[in-house]
Amino acid sequence: MNSFGKLFRVNIYGESHGNQVGVLIDGCPAGLSISEEDFTEDLLRRKSGAKGTTPRIEDDKPFLASGVFNGFTTGAPILISFYNKNAQSKDYKDLFRLPRPGHADFTAKMKFGGFNDYRGGGHFSGRLTLGLVAAGVIAKKLIHQIQIKAHLIEAGGETDIEKAIDQAINNEDSIGGIVECSAENLSVGLGEPFFDSLESLLSHAVFSIPAIKGIEFGSGFKAASMFGSEHNDPIVDSTGRTITNYAGGINGGISNGNPLIFRVAVKPTSSISKEQQTVNLNSGETEKLTVQGRHDACIALRVPVVLEAVTAIVLTDLMLLEGNIPRVINENSSR
Amino acid sequence: MNSFGKLFRVNIYGESHGNQVGVLIDGCPAGLSISEEDFTEDLLRRKSGAKGTTPRIEDDKPFLASGVFNGFTTGAPILISFYNKNAQSKDYKDLFRLPRPGHADFTAKMKFGGFNDYRGGGHFSGRLTLGLVAAGVIAKKLIHQIQIKAHLIEAGGETDIEKAIDQAINNEDSIGGIVECSAENLSVGLGEPFFDSLESLLSHAVFSIPAIKGIEFGSGFKAASMFGSEHNDPIVDSTGRTITNYAGGINGGISNGNPLIFRVAVKPTSSISKEQQTVNLNSGETEKLTVQGRHDACIALRVPVVLEAVTAIVLTDLMLLEGNIPRVINENSSR
Amino acid sequence: MNSFGKLFRVNIYGESHGNQVGVLIDGCPAGLSISEEDFTEDLLRRKSGAKGTTPRIEDDKPFLASGVFNGFTTGAPILISFYNKNAQSKDYKDLFRLPRPGHADFTAKMKFGGFNDYRGGGHFSGRLTLGLVAAGVIAKKLIHQIQIKAHLIEAGGETDIEKAIDQAINNEDSIGGIVECSAENLSVGLGEPFFDSLESLLSHAVFSIPAIKGIEFGSGFKAASMFGSEHNDPIVDSTGRTITNYAGGINGGISNGNPLIFRVAVKPTSSISKEQQTVNLNSGETEKLTVQGRHDACIALRVPVVLEAVTAIVLTDLMLLEGNIPRVINENSSR
Amino acid sequence: MNSFGKLFRVNIYGESHGNQVGVLIDGCPAGLSISEEDFTEDLLRRKSGAKGTTPRIEDDKPFLASGVFNGFTTGAPILISFYNKNAQSKDYKDLFRLPRPGHADFTAKMKFGGFNDYRGGGHFSGRLTLGLVAAGVIAKKLIHQIQIKAHLIEAGGETDIEKAIDQAINNEDSIGGIVECSAENLSVGLGEPFFDSLESLLSHAVFSIPAIKGIEFGSGFKAASMFGSEHNDPIVDSTGRTITNYAGGINGGISNGNPLIFRVAVKPTSSISKEQQTVNLNSGETEKLTVQGRHDACIALRVPVVLEAVTAIVLTDLMLLEGNIPRVINENSSR
Numbered sequence A, B, C, D: 001m002n003s004f005g006k007l008f009r010v011n012i013y014g015e016s017h018g019n020q021v022g023v024l025i026d027g028c029p030a031g032l033s034i035s036e037e038d039f040t041e042d043l044l045r046r047k048s049g050a051k052g053t054t055p056r057i058e059d060d061k062p063f064l065a066s067g068v069f070n071g072f073t074t075g076a077p078i079l080i081s082f083y084n085k086n087a088q089s090k091d092y093k094d095l096f097r098l099p100r101p102g103h104a105d106f107t108a109k110m111k112f113g114g115f116n117d118y119r120g121g122g123h124f125s126g127r128l129t130l131g132l133v134a135a136g137v138i139a140k141k142l143i144h145q146i147q148i149k150a151h152l153i154e155a156g157g158e159t160d161i162e163k164a165i166d167q168a169i170n171n172e173d174s175i176g177g178i179v180e181c182s183a184e185n186l187s188v189g190l191g192e193p194f195f196d197s198l199e200s201l202l203s204h205a206v207f208s209i210p211a212i213k214g215i216e217f218g219s220g221f222k223a224a225s226m227f228g229s230e231h232n233d234p235i236v237d238s239t240g241r242t243i244t245n246y247a248g249g250i251n252g253g254i255s256n257g258n259p260l261i262f263r264v265a266v267k268p269t270s271s272i273s274k275e276q277q278t279v280n281l282n283s284g285e286t287e288k289l290t291v292q293g294r295h296d297a298c299i300a301l302r303v304p305v306v307l308e309a310v311t312a313i314v315l316t317d318l319m320l321l322e323g324n325i326p327r328v329i330n331e332n333s334s335r
Helices: A036-047 A089-096 A105-111 A119-124 A126-142 A161-170 A198-206 A220-225 A299-321 B036-047 B089-096 B105-111 B119-124 B126-142 B161-170 B198-206 B220-225 B299-321 C036-047 C089-096 C105-111 C119-124 C126-142 C161-170 C198-206 C220-225 C299-321 D036-047 D089-096 D105-111 D119-124 D126-142 D161-170 D198-206 D220-225 D299-321
Strands: A009-014 A020-026 A063-066 A078-083 A147-155 A177-184 A212-217 A260-266 A275-279 A286-290 B009-014 B020-026 B063-066 B078-083 B147-155 B177-184 B212-217 B260-266 B276-279 B286-289 C009-014 C020-026 C063-066 C078-083 C147-155 C177-184 C212-217 C260-266 C275-279 C286-290 D009-014 D020-026 D063-066 D078-083 D147-155 D177-184 D212-217 D260-266 D275-279 D286-290
Touching: A009 A126, A009 C020, A009 C063, A020 A126, A020 C009, A020 C063, A020 C078, A036 A126, A036 A299, A063 C009, A063 C020, A078 A126, A089 A105, A105 A119, A119 A126, A126 A299, A147 A161, A147 A299, A147 B220, A177 A299, A177 B220, A198 A212, A198 A260, A198 A299, A198 B198, A212 A220, A212 B220, A220 B147, A220 B177, A220 B212, A220 B260, A260 A299, A260 B220, B009 B126, B009 D020, B009 D063, B020 B126, B020 D009, B020 D063, B036 B126, B036 B299, B063 D009, B063 D020, B078 B126, B089 B105, B105 B119, B119 B126, B126 B299, B147 B161, B147 B299, B177 B299, B198 B212, B198 B260, B198 B299, B212 B220, B260 B299, C009 C126, C020 C126, C036 C126, C036 C299, C078 C126, C089 C105, C105 C119, C119 C126, C126 C299, C147 C161, C147 C299, C147 D220, C177 C299, C177 D220, C198 C212, C198 C260, C198 C299, C198 D198, C212 C220, C212 D220, C220 D147, C220 D177, C220 D212, C220 D260, C260 C299, C260 D220, D009 D126, D020 D126, D036 D126, D036 D299, D078 D126, D089 D105, D105 D119, D119 D126, D126 D299, D147 D161, D147 D299, D177 D299, D198 D212, D198 D260, D198 D299, D212 D220, D260 D299
Parallel strands: none
Antiparallel strands: A009 A020, A020 A078, A063 A078, A147 A177, A177 A260, A212 A260, A212 B212, A275 A286, B009 B020, B020 B078, B063 B078, B147 B177, B177 B260, B212 B260, B276 B286, C009 C020, C020 C078, C063 C078, C147 C177, C177 C260, C212 C260, C212 D212, C275 C286, D009 D020, D020 D078, D063 D078, D147 D177, D177 D260, D212 D260, D275 D286
């Protein structure tokens, strides 16, 4: 379904070329001060506009349609809408019969019997991550004591990321990348056995972000070639601090007080200007396809802020579950 | 929480050295023939007994305590219990104040205020995967048309797995490994936007298995260094068949009809006989620790059948959601 | 939380005097034709405008903000917004320190630390039922073979309802009423043991409607004074048809194929012009209060269409669970 | 499904004549002292054995199979099993083709395609309430500051209850009754808009108890014939105390600090020795039926303790949600 979270519940809705995209947040404590300015920084980071990102320009202004009164959350559901203004739907008409390789075009059409809004990817568009980022902004405010930071550490197999992107653009191609995320100052005890381990919840949320192909915590895939004597992090004091952090801050699915660290693999943008092969779903014959429209050469550039957002959402939900966030924030300022 | 699934709901319970471990399954359709023999093969695969696995011997006999009548599921909850018989609790007493590095000992104690059953890892023991395997057996029967296969493809960085394990045993150490899982013959359309993508649900379930550090679908982390023109799988016919399968059988979070493929990284067993450093939680001082007891040198050896089980559980839940499994199986044989 | 339903998930949001109220529906099958005209009849029934209902005039026009494309549902979440235009917030300012007896003013202020939007009842306003009615319209279309009908059978203890209302208006007072709801042509088998009995789900949804004080199924409270030999409905054929219907169409929490029948008690509108006693939350002293503003003399008049809506929502969810509604409606008309 | 609750999650399982019935409780805080003796009083109240209750004798001894260690809850799932010993399955064989009027025999057979365990009502038996009572005992301990009391206030339309029962027994018939439940000392603020009102959650849980036909809060059905000026409870101080309590302790779905009061209607026991009419599902013809076996003349006698249990379960879940119960009880006594 289009919702995530047990107590801090995030519902994503909308279509790339419809009236709006957005998020409905249920379970946010009352009394959190919130204004549209709070969203500016993260929304700008998501939009990027940097070399390698799409030239589609939307002002991406959040509209707080419910749940906020006199500058504070009320405890009622918060609807945040982003109206679509700059959509160019004509670019996408052919794709309904010519599914783009690597995209959801084919699966969405099959699953929804052809009734899906296919324009610009519809409900499957990366534009839907606006709602994630918006919910992340609120979550970050709720757990402000935790520092969550994500950044691109590699693109196209290179750490000189700018060079890799230039090369992809010159080739009318796209490249993938790896984004690392860390969260510091977590309390010990976040995550629930058996099924709601911290890794389970984070990976669940992370794989809702389009283009993610893998996730690893701490040592990750390197763990497979390590010895236990190397991998076990020696504990040095009664707060649980360890010398190394191969665990990535998690033991038994529960935060151990050391920094949470994980990395995700982002595939190269599926939409490329190079000619590709696909099938014509009307004729059943294969055809050559050149994807028109505006694309990111490296979608991974825009992932960090989204990754921070889903991390904040997961941690907020767990902090609420632990009773670490009150149901009313800052009661003194209530009127 | 200790449950997973929306319509086929799996609840794990029990402790390693308590009376029993097991699973309560809610939402299983009525009319599925089931006997205790159905569980034998997968339970044996899990137990293994091979070189590199623990010498603790339990008969691991499932007891069908409810929900099955005259050899068929009734539609009521199915309780499957495994009684513990061969537990040696004396091995673990010291560990309550000396948390084993790499284990849940420290986090469990902190989270549950010291009330957790620490014997043999208690509720965090790998023994809890018995319930997963049992639920997986039932799930596999419900989706028998799908072939799910997992196997260890690498251990300790080697593909000559036996050699790697011998070396670890000789060093009183342990090693990790990589397990690959595939599922063939999936229908197109499994997985739900926005948050219940097939990757989201699989990774959620997979990270409930102890010792997993990473998961990747299709191309996985290699995607990060590929070009879009390489990575996009060309579509060759109107069933959605592709030439390559870098997508791992999933586009936009939804199965595309090609084989589902993913790999997981398993860390080296945390319990090793080699001396390690930890903290004494009573004194606050560091101490040397040698973990007694019976351990697996390569826990990854026992992961494949568990990985198949959680895959089957996830796919069963999605097939029920799609209406692809009837609420009553094989109505003709009803009495 | 503000959501209901397992597969057909209804999320209510908004405030009486905020920008909008509405509903976000997740899990609606694709391919259902839907237009804003479909909502007209039920929205008019809810608005009423008849004697005994509030003179506040809103055009109550639904805006389909997402999830509908080319006149059909897409399978993505459907956001339906109703913009507020005719709110008169000045009427309500005093009530923040003078909670109206019988209202949520006091409990909402305590629960949300005074941050709740108190204008016109805010998120607790009867206006929120607009979203319920809108979701009910879609649900009714999905289960069009079932006839759901609710009507007011008694008001102020009288069956001559108009007379009772006149009397209440003349007294500047309000009256309650009893609404009966029936649903015909249900399939046998809706409702789930142990906790999701048909009565459990219906009552859960029904008590979300403001002003409901009781619910009874079939014989209801009369059952308490009946003999078993009277109350047991004799079964007359193998479809399960019974002579009497004291069961109200439900046995063991599961629909039995006979008409579903239940009644709800609606309390008199809490907002009345008569002087009442309350406490001044600033001074702690009791005060006399005369509630200004526009009120319904008999809110029960507006309940029938809302009751039909929640009944349709519950039945839709159960029909989806049983696989009785396809995930794509009318596949032939897909493009 | 067979589970209820968001944070304190109760899963009911088992069959009347199977191996066992019981409950799996997930989300119980760690550190609650618990022993089998804690269950004695409520289990005895449920069993009753008084005139008007079934002569089936089971020792109803709870077995704490998991989640309890050294006399305290561990935070892991708690499995409580009741083994069946005194079942007389031969009494029920004919009922599979001759569904008892008023029972779940017909609906269960249809829903589960004849695979349901029909012996003694199987999963639909009143015996399943053992698990509810057991979970209620734990819930009551968690919210010990709240006094929950239920009692039978009327049977067969009489307040001289004993006389009414005698008469029913003499007539080989059964009678219904009304049970009232109150809970005192609730904090203000329990219950969630829009769908998880206190009434919604309580009624959801209450209608899982077999034989309940109606529920009303505070004034209940009488509200329908009252004036607003009568029904509104005047508020007398800033704690929200009211003079009358027609609201039953709830406004806007949220507890207001006054006593919670509600009543339920219990139908007469369906199993009676008097001859009744039903259909033979093999032949399709109607037949006369005399239900053999052991029955309660007034099942309402056994409802109070079950009603207290579900009330305690609901309140515990809400108290956890509010953060009013810590995740670890009494940390000082941790070892």
